[in-house]
Amino acid sequence: MAETVKVYSRPKTLIDKPWHFCPGCHHGIAHRLCAEVVEEMGLQEMTVGVGSVGCGVFSYEYFNFDGIGPSHGRAPAVATGVKRVLPDRLVFTYQGDGDLAAIGTTEMVHAAVRGEKITIVFINNTVYGMTGGQMAPTTLMGQVTTTSPLGREAKQAGYPIRVCEMLATMEGAAYVSRVALFNPAQVVKAKKSIRKAFETQMQGVGFSLVEILSACPTNWGLSPLEAAKYVENNLVPVFPLGEFKVPEGVK
Amino acid sequence: MSNTELLLMKGNEAIGEAAIRGGCRYFFGYPITPQSEVLEYLARRLPEAGGAYVQAESEVSAINMVFGAAAAGARVMTASSSPGISLMQEGISYIASAQLPAVIVNIMRGSPGLGGIQPSQADYFQSTKGGGHGDYRLVVLAPSTVQEMIDHTVMAFEIAEKYCTPVVVFADGMMGQMMEPVILPDIEPVPSEKPWATTGMQGRGPNIIHTLHLPPDQLEWHNNRLFEKYHQIEAQEKRSLEYFTDDAEILVVAYGIVSRVARAAVEKAREAGVKAGLFRPVTLWPYPSEALVKAAGKARKVLVVEVSMGQMVEDVRLAINGRVPVEFYGRIGQVPTPEEILNKITQLIAEVA
Numbered sequence: 001m002a003e004t005v006k007v008y009s010r011p012k013t014l015i016d017k018p019w020h021f022c023p024g025c026h027h028g029i030a031h032r033l034c035a036e037v038v039e040e041m042g043l044q045e046m047t048v049g050v051g052s053v054g055c056g057v058f059s060y061e062y063f064n065f066d067g068i069g070p071s072h073g074r075a076p077a078v079a080t081g082v083k084r085v086l087p088d089r090l091v092f093t094y095q096g097d098g099d100l101a102a103i104g105t106t107e108m109v110h111a112a113v114r115g116e117k118i119t120i121v122f123i124n125n126t127v128y129g130m131t132g133g134q135m136a137p138t139t140l141m142g143q144v145t146t147t148s149p150l151g152r153e154a155k156q157a158g159y160p161i162r163v164c165e166m167l168a169t170m171e172g173a174a175y176v177s178r179v180a181l182f183n184p185a186q187v188v189k190a191k192k193s194i195r196k197a198f199e200t201q202m203q204g205v206g207f208s209l210v211e212i213l214s215a216c217p218t219n220w221g222l223s224p225l226e227a228a229k230y231v232e233n234n235l236v237p238v239f240p241l242g243e244f245k246v247p248e249g250v251k
Numbered sequence: 252m253s254n255t256e257l258l259l260m261k262g263n264e265a266i267g268e269a270a271i272r273g274g275c276r277y278f279f280g281y282p283i284t285p286q287s288e289v290l291e292y293l294a295r296r297l298p299e300a301g302g303a304y305v306q307a308e309s310e311v312s313a314i315n316m317v318f319g320a321a322a323a324g325a326r327v328m329t330a331s332s333s334p335g336i337s338l339m340q341e342g343i344s345y346i347a348s349a350q351l352p353a354v355i356v357n358i359m360r361g362s363p364g365l366g367g368i369q370p371s372q373a374d375y376f377q378s379t380k381g382g383g384h385g386d387y388r389l390v391v392l393a394p395s396t397v398q399e400m401i402d403h404t405v406m407a408f409e410i411a412e413k414y415c416t417p418v419v420v421f422a423d424g425m426m427g428q429m430m431e432p433v434i435l436p437d438i439e440p441v442p443s444e445k446p447w448a449t450t451g452m453q454g455r456g457p458n459i460i461h462t463l464h465l466p467p468d469q470l471e472w473h474n475n476r477l478f479e480k481y482h483q484i485e486a487q488e489k490r491s492l493e494y495f496t497d498d499a500e501i502l503v504v505a506y507g508i509v510s511r512v513a514r515a516a517v518e519k520a521r522e523a524g525v526k527a528g529l530f531r532p533v534t535l536w537p538y539p540s541e542a543l544v545k546a547a548g549k550a551r552k553v554l555v556v557e558v559s560m561g562q563m564v565e566d567v568r569l570a571i572n573g574r575v576p577v578e579f580y581g582r583i584g585q586v587p588t589p590e591e592i593l594n595k596i597t598q599l600i601a602e603v604a
Contacts, residue, residue: 046451048323051461060459066449068322069461071345074315077307081319081327082449084303085277089451107315110308 011039013047015064024224026181026214026231027055030123031062033191034094037198038065043090050079052095052104055129059094073104076111079118090198092119097138098128101161105137108163108209115172115206119197122163122209124239125216133219137161140238145219160238164211168244174206176244180213180236182228193243196250205247213239257434262397263330263427266356266420267292269404270328274440275354276302277327279316281309281335284368285424286358289330310335314342314355321351322460324448326408326440330356332424333374334365336382343417344383348462348477352411354404355389356420358427361584369584370423372507375562378419379536386474388481390418390488391535393506397431405436410488412443414480421535423558425508425586484537491539492531493546495521499528500603501596502550504543504567506532508586509556516592525600535563540570551603553577556592558585 010016013035019028038047044065051059053072060067070078075093083091100108100122111118127145128134134147138160142151152160167173175197179190190212197208213235215227222230260268267289270278278293280286290306297304307313313329320327331339336357346353359374361367376382378391390410392403400422407418449458464470494514496502501520505513510531520527530546532539547553553575555564564579571577580587580595 045453048449048451050319057463060457060461064457066451066457067459067461068319068449069459069463070315070318071341071462074311074318074342077312077315078319078322080305080312081277081279081316081321082323083319084305084316085320085323085325085327086450106308107312110312113308114305 011035013039013044013064015062017062019062020058021055022218024215024217024227026125026212027123029181029187030121030212030214031059033187033194034092034121035063037191037194038090041195041198041202046088047090048082048086050075050082050091050093052093052099054096054099056094056096056099056123057130073099073102074107075099075104076107076116076118076120080111080116083116083118087117090202092121092198094121094123096123096129097126097136101137101163109167112167112170112173112207112209115174117201117204117206119201120209121194122211123214124211125214126235127216127219129216129219140234162239164209164244167209172207173209173245174247175200175208175250178211178213178239178241178244180231180241182215182231196246199250200247203249205250211239255434257432259430260397260433261288261428261430262400262422263288263358264292265397265401265433266330266404267296268435269401270354271296271300272436272438273326273405273408274442275326275328275408276300277320277325278302278304278329279307279313279320279327280329281307281313281331283332283335285360285427286330286332286356288427289356289358310338311342314339314346317353318342318346318349318351321346321353322349322449324445324450326442328354328356330358332358332360333362333371336374336377340377340383343389344385344387345462346417347387347389348385349460350415351417351460352415353417354407354411354420355417356404357422359421359423367584368424370425370508370558370586371584372423372509372557373559373562375535375557375559378421379538379566387477388536390416390484391421392418393421393533393535394426395507395510395531397426397429398433400426401433401435405438408440414484416480416484421507423508488534489537489539489542490533491542492533494529496528496530496546498526498549499546500526500549500551501599502528502530502547502553503556503592503596504530504532504553504563505556506535506563509558512586512589513556513592515589516596519589519593520596525596527596538566538570540566543567543570547571547575550575552599554580554595554599556580556587558582
């Protein structure tokens with residue numbers, strides 16, 4: 001009789017409740033990766049997660065550690081307040097593209113400028129998901145959304161913002177990377193990247209950010225599999241994957 | 252610095268020192284005239300005191316850093332002046348809803364818009380009636396001297412922690428900039444227990460601080476709970492002072508810097524044989540309505556004086572409720588002189604004679 005080996009279980013940092021996310025959405029994977037890394041680093045008792053407004057708004061209902069629900073876009077400022085009071089804790093934000101790269105651009109940029117020892121986990125799915133698929137600052141050229149019904153045009157709405165490339169120019173930003181979740185190999189890479197970001201923070205090196213290219217099948221009008229392909233074929237050429245900045249010692 | 256030594260201190264710096272003595276170790280702010288000395292003082296003093304200070308990129312960020320530090324269990328303060336306080340309103344609504352203790356200092360300047368840098372009291376509506384979105388209240392303390400700026404700052408932290416709610420120290424550009432002799436408190440504040448703080452679980456279950464209540468019954472329950480607290484504050488925290496009100500026929504009502512000028516005018520009126528008195532609210536919310544009605548018991552006219560176009564006068568009229576006429580005298584960009592107020596008192600007494 002073959003021996004049973006347990007290779008997979010829910011991390012104790014993730015509460016056992018069904019996701020509110022749509023089928024094929026990558027938020028669930030991203031949540032789980034954060035939770036796994038917190039558990040593997042032994043930081044469940046030392047972590048404060050700061051959510052956002054958007055599809056990530058309920059992160060505190062899934063993570064089994066302390067959590068804060070801030071106002072729209074202000075998570076990096078809230079995280080700054082927590083971290084300055086509790087410098088030895090792991091403090092990370094979980095924000096979407098509207099929250100981080102539109103209304104929260106100031107807070108994001110200046111957290112990086114200060115070299116604030118926090119981590120931003122940035123979900124880029126090119127749309128405002130929670131409000132029903134409006135154009136985001138990361139929406140691709142020509143991409144149809146409810147507020148760019150003819151497709152995003154430069155004349156009307158400019159160009160997609162590349163957060164990693166912008167933050168990589170800043171001395172205070174220590175670890176900056178862009179990953180994706182469109183196949184298992186990418187998921188493994190994404191997890192390693194989140195771990196590096198958290199280690200950058202816990203070693204006191206500086207600010208860290210991981211951008212995760214994610215699928216939003218519902219608002220893209222695609223099946224889960226088509227949406228994963230869309231990330232690979234349409235998002236990656238505009239938002240190239242890779243590490244933009246890696247500090248010595250966490251390589 | 253002993254607790255009996257008389258020092259000459261600027262209002263803004265006195266607030267900074269009072270915060271440290273009141274146990275505050277975290278400050279997040281942004282430069283704006285006439286408040287900047289609070290920031291400058293704490294930038295130097297907080298690291299000495301073992302705390303942390305961040306010059307934020309905006310008042311929007313500053314108030315959200317306050318949110319984070321308060322959530323992490325710290326005694327925390329921010330300070331700004333009118334336009335900056337406007338930018339903080341969203342964050343203040345969240346802090347009130349999340350029931351976090353925090354102290355917000357407003358060194359008011361002329362407005363609306365960019366206005367001016369002179370003293371003002373025109374943020375009364377903003378601070379006492381809401382300012383941000385939703386049903387919430389702020390405790391608003393109105394000092395009138397540099398010594399009271401110190402005492403009220405210390406008291407603000409105590410009230411904020413007692414009720415888990417934001418408290419505003421409500422002063423103006425003249426008080427922020429002027430120097431007066433003060434005695435600094437020599438106190439050992441005892442921080443309250445904060446079992447709700449998001450500090451990392453450290454052996455307990457997760458603590459969550461948020462302001463989202465999607466189910467209507469849950470949101471209504473949350474609002475009811477907030478208002479149970481506000482009713483308790485109304486029952487326990489109303490403060491006011493009175494001068495010569497026992498037989499006052501003309502009752503002047505003024506707060507903050509104006510109350511000092513009004514007191515001088517009332518004294519001059521008394522010298523001239525006019526039965527004038529002064530009622531000075533110290534808490535602007537909760538408003539000391541009952542004490543005001545009592546003080547106005549013999550009044551034939553009430554005169555409200557403000558550095559605004561008339562804001563607190565509405566609360567006075569609500570309290571007086573038509574019993575006697577309520578008149579208003581206001582200036583913009585400058586504090587009225589004792590002579591101006593005396594003239595108004597003389598005019599009113601002639602009308603009722």
